[in-house]
Amino acid sequence: MRERDDRYACTLDQEGARARLPQIAALTARIRHRTRIEDRVVLRFGGDDETAALVDGFVRDEQRCCAFFGFATRQEAGPD
Numbered sequence: 001m002r003e004r005d006d007r008y009a010c011t012l013d014q015e016g017a018r019a020r021l022p023q024i025a026a027l028t029a030r031i032r033h034r035t036r037i038e039d040r041v042v043l044r045f046g047g048d049d050e051t052a053a054l055v056d057g058f059v060r061d062e063q064r065c066c067a068f069f070g071f072a073t074r075q076e077a078g079p080d
Contacts, residue, residue, distance in 0.1 A: 012065045020061065027054050047075065 012020070030051050033044040041080045045051045052075065 008068045010066045023054070023058060023061065027058050030054065047058070 008019070027045075030045050031043050032046060033042075035042045035066060037042075045055060055073060062069060063071065
């Protein structure tokens with residue numbers, strides 16, 4: 001049996017993971033487009049301030065518990 005590599009493990013316990021579900025559901029509902037590019041997934045959202053705050057909060061929270069994931073965000077002008 002392989003040993004678990006803790007460098008690639010979420011640090012949330014079950015209660016912490018359950019507490020994140022509403023945030024993840026709210027964010028998922030706002031995805032407008034999803035594309036896989038090589039080893040990345042690109043998600044596009046609307047440009048309103050509430051969605052931007054949800055994205056920023058998700059990235060912040062996810063980096064705390066799953067530091068092995070990499071995130072990059074950017075805002076672009078364009079049709080909403």
